[in-house]
Amino acid sequence: MQPKPLEPNEPVVLALVDAVTAWQGALEQTLSVSGLSYAKWLLLRAIRQNAFVRHQPFLGAMPIDVACSERMLSELAQDGWVEYSDTVAPRIAEAASTRVERAWQAVKALHSVSVAPFSSQERVALGSLLQRMQLTLSDHSARRSRSECAASAEAAAACRTTPPGSNHRTHA
Numbered sequence: 792m793q794p795k796p797l798e799p800n801e802p803v804v805l806a807l808v809d810a811v812t813a814w815q816g817a818l819e820q821t822l823s824v825s826g827l828s829y830a831k832w833l834l835l836r837a838i839r840q841n842a843f844v845r846h847q848p849f850l851g852a853m854p855i856d857v858a859c860s861e862r863m864l865s866e867l868a869q870d871g872w873v874e875y876s877d878t879v880a881p882r883i884a885e886a887a888s889t890r891v892e893r894a895w896q897a898v899k900a901l902h903s904v905s906v907a908p909f910s911s912q913e914r915v916a917l918g919s920l921l922q923r924m925q926l927t928l929s930d931h932s933a934r935r936s937r938s939e940c941a942a943s944a945e946a947a948a949a950c951r952t953t954p955p956g957s958n959h960r961t962h963a
Contacts, residue, residue, distance in 0.1 A: 831866070
């Protein structure tokens with residue numbers, strides 16, 4: 792049974808949008824006090840959890856390409872948050888451990904109050920809405936991936952059937 796989609800003007804959807812917008816603004820403000828952006832925070836958190844691998848794209852909550860992660864890693868090192876070398880993986884700098892812990896606690900506190908205004912029924916409705924959104928995005932991604940694979944296969948087949956140096960014209 793397909794669940795009925797929620798309309799964009801339903802109170803739960805509007806509350807969700809308002810809550811996410813407010814939470815995002817508060818998160819940005821909380822992190823900026825520490826001199827961090829959201830992307831740098833994600834990278835710092837991944838380093839703290841040993842989930843970051845240099846010279847590979849970071850596929851966390853917000854995907855970060857290699858060039859950007861290396862630039863941010865350099866900035867985090869310049870600001871004293873992390874230390875690393877060519878042979879040593881990035882790690883939280885000893886001098887920054889208390890700053891990281893304060894930022895971690897601030898984000899956790901912000902998260903704990905972000906859902907406080909909602910009743911348990913509203914939280915269930917929001918959770919259900921988020922699950923449906925995730926399923927819709929997953930379905931869309933799967934369809935897009937299949938169509939891209941099919942297009943690549945067709946292009947590869949066309950390349951195999953066209954002789955090298957051919958100009959794709961048929962002569963009668």
